[in-house]
Amino acid sequence: MEGPAPKPYNLPADAVWFITGCSSGIGQALAHHIATTFPSQRVVATARNPTSLSAPEIPNGPNVLKLALDVASPPSIDAAFDEALARFGRVDVVVNNAGYSLMGDAEASxxxxxxxxxxxxxxxWGAVDVMKRALSIFRxxxxxxxxxxxxxxxxxxMGGILGSPGSAYYHASKFALEGFAESAAKELKPEWGIHVCNVEPGGVQTRYATSSLKLLEPRHPAYAGGATDAMLGFIGNREAHKVFARPESVAVAVCEIVGGGGGEGRRRRIPMRVPLGSDAYGLIRQKIERQLQDMEEFKELSCSMGDPKLDHVTNLVG
Known part of the structure; x- marks a missing residue:
């Protein structure tokens, strides 16, 4: 049975942040924001290629540690955490940011x-292995x-909640991560004081459409002119990206979720999920509303089997 939630989190003044995928985009913006806005806090900025962690994007200093980390390698994860602990003694916030996208026709793969x-x-799997090591450190x-x-x-x-054409494998990775995180969070004892949150950005002005995007090839000829082509056209339209959120805005939002802007002393209830961006909020809400409509339409069928008194299952799942 799921126990009570942990108490609201109080970010320490000298918090240690461990961030993956800091070579560009959200990870880089978050490391920069913390290092330049909260000088008493410490940042462990990681990337597969540590030469990408250069100043001024990520400043140098005694409270900034730059490390090589390949999240697909458990030994690399352990080595990076070990070095972070040797330098700062603990880790308070772990941000699983490393990742990339893959687009194409699912059938063609x-x-x-x-x-x-x-x-x-x-x-x-990389995010899971980082989470597992983080849990042991926190506890x-x-x-x-x-x-x-x-x-x-x-x-x-937002692709961890809803799917779009041409990105079946990317969405599978994000749906899987969100399911794992939700289940693992319910296993944690509240006295451990561990909080888990999935942030769900919409469009962000990152390398998503360039170096962070890979294509499934060859394309399947039957899908020519279909929804995947339309999505690829949108993703490749740099002009359309001008309405996307800036990585810096996402970085500020993450600090707000964790510690009320990153400052000490403001205790925060940390939710399981937070959409980031009006596009993410609107599209996720739209999907939830459609799901509710489907549930009501098929309620009689759904509830026509099993014992209607399932309180014991409800209490276990939470």
């Missing part, structure tokens, strides 16, 4: 598609320093 599996190793290591618990922020996407 060959059996055992290597590109899709590699993307899932990064977007899903077992942090209390030794006098700081209880911590926060895991998974940078998911």
């Amino acid at each position: 060959p059996a055992g598609n290597a590109d899709a599996r590699t993307m899932l190793d990064t977007n899903f 077992d290591t942090n209390p030794q320093t006098g700081q209880v618990g911590g926060v895991i922020i998974n940078v998911s996407s």
